[in-house]
Each structure stands twice: as structure tokens, then as C-alpha cells.
Amino acid sequence: MSLPVDETTPPGRTLQVGLHHLAVETADLHNCVAWYTEFFGGTVAWTLDAFSDLTRERLPGITGLTEVVAVGTRFHVFSRSTSYARPRPDTLQFQHVCMTVGTVGELQQWRNRWQALFVSGRYVFTRPEPPTEIVVDSDGVSSFYAYDVNGLEYEFTHIPAEAEGR
Template identity: 55%
Template sequence: MRQREALSAITVHHVGVQTADLENSVGWYREFFGCTVSWTLDEFSELTRSRLPGIERLVELVRGDVRFHHFSLRPGEAGRPPAAAGQFQHVCFRVANAEELARWRSRWLELYASGRWSFAVPERATEIDTDKEGVQSFYALDPNGLEFEFTHVPGDPR
């Protein structure tokens, strides 16, 4: 039997966010996550244009080691994939403690209630849930309907 070559550890470089309203989405991520705009792009390689027909603009937002690549497509080029299509269900962010988890949820609720942002799915963040191991989480949607989980894992050394 052939031995596999060991692979190095991987980390997430960025989360891609397709949006119908680039300014609304970028503004919300700046406000909610405290992101800053790192760079923008409006010229794309042939590979990018073949994978994302109609791409017009891409904006990279950064908060610490997390990057979000927001991109818009020309109207009518593409929409959300059908519900039956394979897609990520959510992205989870770990926070340091239960108090920080509560602050993230409060921040989301405050921005949602402000009326300054339009949401594709008008749904409030969930309550904070605690499982039998003491892991606490809540779920919330971004303006594009993408789901994020925020979680605190007690005793997690990372």
C-alpha cells in the first residue's frame, strides 16, 4: 500500500460573499464586524470571469485574520443557486467567552433594529443556545441571507 504524503495544516483565507447590493453589504460588514476595506478590483482574469459571469466589482474587507470578498454581478447575470444546490450552510466564528458572545448578538440586534440596512431575509438573530457540553451559540443572517454562527466553547485552548 502506498503511503500518503502528509499535508500541512490549512487556514481559511477568505469567505466569498455574492451580493445584489454591494454598498449595503460592504457597509453592514464594516459596521457589524468592524472590517476595513483592504482593496477593490474591477478587472478580472479569464478564469474569474468564466466562474462568475457578469462580475463587476470585488471588495476585500478585513478584520484581524478574517477576510471577506464581496462581489457583485451585472443585473440579470446570476442569482442565488436553487435551494437544492450544494452550498455551505453556515460559517462559524469562535469567540473568547460568553460575555463576548452576548456582545456580538447585541451588536447584530442593534444594527438590525436601526433600519439602516436592507436584509434579503428579514429574520432576527436566534437566542443564545447552550448545549449539554456548555457550548454556547447563536445564529444570524447577513444582509444577503448568508448564515453565520457565533460560538463559545468553554475550555477551548485555541
């Protein structure tokens, strides 16, 4: 994303921003890291158990942080001590995150992967609900929604007009 130049931007440049990582809080670090690694086909890049004063101030009770790198995205999965007062389980931290895919076939593969991991019994899901059916809107955009092991909602979508430009 680019923004118009202001007086703090060097001549000939625009301000730019991109997504570096998505932070996901979990009550079960091992379960969550394993699910993100398997579902998204990722790898663990690093793990921390010692934190700066700033991190401890911003995330009271943090006990562990693992970066999972997958599908061009970094997921920073972290846990806090049991003494940390968590929000109620039905308090959403974000409404949903949308992941885009190149084809409708890939969209179906992601949905199938979610279902296969769910029925495997290897993971504990806070919201053990199946993914939605794939729906197609009037613009030909196809999508489905599914929850991760923490109950955070993801949308997976195929947008034909964007996929043509890949």
C-alpha cells in the same frame, strides 16, 4: 490542519491548509460591504472592478469585488451584473459559517451588535429575521445564529474547552 506526508511532500514536512478568505456574493455590493465593515468592525483592504479571464470564467457577470478584513478573517464580497441568472433567493450557497469567540460575554456582545445594526434601518436584509436566542448545549457550548444582509447564516459560538487554550 495537517495531513500525513506522501511522496510529493519533502521529508520532515506535512501538508498544511488554512482558510484565506470567505467569498460572499451579493446583489447590493455597497449595502453588503457597509454591513460587513460595521458589523465585524472591519476595514476595506481593496476593491476591484477589472478581472482576469479566469475570474470572469468562474464568476460570470462579476462587476465588483471588495475585500473586508475583520476579526482575523478576510471577506471577499462581490457582485454580478443584473443580467447574470442568480439562483433563487432561498437557494443556500452554504449552510452556515461558524465564528468562535473567547467568552460568553463576547457572544452576547455580537448578538447585541447584530440587533443594533438591524434596528438602525441603515441596511436592507434579504431575510429580516432576528438572531436566535443564545443556547447552551450539554457540553457547555453556547451559540446563536443570525443572517447577514444576503440571508447567509452565521453561527457565533463560545466553546469553553477551546477558549481555555487561547
